[in-house]
Amino acid sequence: MYRNVTVACMGSRERYSLPVALNKRGALKRLFTDIYIPYSVSSKLRNVSKNSAIKAFLNRSHEDLPCNLVSHKLLLGLMFRRKVRSAKNLSDRQDLLINYGSRFASFVSRSMPRSDLVLGYTGQALEFIDVAKNQGSRVFIDQVDPGLHGWQVLKAESEKYAGWNNQIFSWSSDFQKRVENELIHADTVVVNSHYSKKCIDAWIGENKSVILPIPLTIQRKERLEINNKRPLRLLFLGGASIGKGIQYAVIAVHNLLQKGYEVELIIAGEMLISCEKLSNYNGWFYIGSVASNDIPSLLDSIDVLLFPTLSDGFGMVQTEAISRGVPVISTMNCASVIEHGKSGFVMNELSIECLQNYIIRYHNDRELLKEHSRGAFIRSQEFEFNSYIKKVSEVLSISD
Incomplete structure (x- = not known):
């Protein structure tokens, strides 16, 4: 000892x-x-x-x-x-x-x-x-x-x-x-x-x-109101890189907009990919890097966190999101923070189609969004x- x-x-x-x-x-x-x-x-x-x-x-x-x-x-x-x-x-x-x-x-x-x-x-x-x-x-x-x-x-x-x-x-x-x-x-x-x-x-x-x-590194706060009217607001938080899967998030949102779904993607963090490539796709907004003490208010303004990472030791952004009652769409290539079907969705196989399908489920079923928001907040107790x-x-x- x-x-x-x-x-x-x-x-x-x-x-x-x-x-x-x-x-x-x-x-x-x-x-x-x-x-x-x-x-x-x-x-x-x-x-x-x-x-x-x-x-x-x-x-x-x-x-x-x-x-x-x-x-x-x-x-x-x-x-x-x-x-x-x-x-x-x-x-x-x-x-x-x-x-x-x-x-x-x-x-x-x-x-x-x-x-x-x-x-x-x-x-x-x-x-x-x-x-x-x-x-x-x-x-x-x-x-x-x-x-x-x-x-x-x-x-x-x-x-x-x-x-x-x-x-x-x-x-x-x-x-x-x-x-x-x-x-x-x-x-x-x-x-x-x-x-x-x-x-x-x-x-x-x-x-x-x-x-x-x-x-957890930020204060927990339960979400009392769920977005039932405005477009589904998605967030990509952290280094916008190939490794974090920004390409999957951007293409998925673009495809959904083409199909008539009301979604928007906010990208926050260091930009590590080609902006010229990003300009080929619609539906995303880049707000730059965010200081750690500004993260809670950013999370409070969105509906779902996208974390389509290819390989992550942990993925602290997951715990930050659930601490504010934000469901997460994640992958298996990181820490097992998200309980599939309770506090978000975990993709068994990372693909644009799979990510789109889970976004659609939240877009079409706001009661599910509410249920997973509550589940995310409860799950955050473990951290x-x-x-x-x-x-x-x-x-x-x-x-x-």
């Missing part, structure tokens, strides 16, 4: 859910990260700025993570954020993570306190694994996506939809080697879903992964933060 845990993570990862959960159990020894803003500062400025990038920057804080428990490398984080935004493809982003991830891991290794358990994330942990083990710590590595298998799936899809990507689709072999080294040398690998566990176990050839689902704290304690063997 472990009494204290050190977490090392570039970025905020589900709004710092893991270190916050550990801190609430009195088990957080230290959080190492790149950018961290004192909550006393960010809470005052967050609602002043309307710029989404500034809002995202100010969100790098949490009221339940006091600064005395956090060590950060601000300049490193700022440089990484600036360069990763200008990266032209996945391989470039991965190479940036090799550079900045190794520098971050070296920073952690020089300052790491003695802990029972050290938990890091793939791409940013290799340099401190041996240091932690030499101190007598166990090392857990969190693999946030399906890894090599996921890339192979996305590569095949990008070839199928040639011309949609506005980025060159490639994979860094050096990054792959780095991640493999981290996964192999870790004592335990943490994944977010059964889907990821299957992919990672097949990749590294060892069955040493454990599942820790992602919790509340108190449940997550208990799961963290079980998976990481945290003692009282």
Whole structure:
């Protein structure tokens, strides 16, 4: 059993859910990260700025993570954020993570306190694994996506939809080697879903992964009124990419409009595909990236979330949607958040026709939409933060 845990993570990862959960159990020894803003500062400025990038920057804080428990490398984080935004493809982003991830891991290794358990994330942990083990710590590595298998799936899809990507689709072999080294040398690998566990176990050839689902990061709110009059409003939230299945959503909505159905699609998030290709289709509206604290109001304005992902470690947008009573049309290539026929629909096989059919069911049957909205809200109870704290304690063997 472990009494204290050190977490090392570039970025905020589900709004710092893991270190916050550990801190609430009195088990957080230290959080190492790149950018961290004192909550006393960010809470005052967050609602002043309307710029989404500034809002995202100010969100790098949490009221339940006091600064005395956090060590950060601000300049490193700022440089990484600036360069990763200008990266032209996945391989470039991965190479940036090799550079900045190794520098971050070296920073952690020089300052790491003695802990029972050290938990890091793939791409940013290799340099401190041996240091932690030499101190007598166990090392857990969190693999946030399906890894090599996921890339192979996305590569095949990008070839199928040639011309949609506005980025060159490639994979860094050096990054792959780095991640493999981290996964192999870790004592335990943490994944977010059964889907990821299957992919990672097949990749590294060892069955040493454990599942820790992602919790809700926004406040739950039951939906009291259902849209019975206006067109069915659909939302695609997150990076608009081939991997997330934006092509299926756009084509499905276009086809339904051609058939006389009243539907509209809102796209929110970073645009990662060709806008020229999108212009061939009707019925979609792009509103740009959305700051995390603006997501609840966006979800409250739509009827159904479309999540036709090809490969996702979890798919946190699913929990965000159901927490606001929004049914989701999802796939089997992610965490099993949606209960088919209760809180949405899960496509056994991803296809434009299948997606259209489920959209039509909501379009034609608003009582079904109401029933699934209620089911979504009830389902979201399973992902509340108190449940997550208990799961963290079980998976990481945290003692009282």
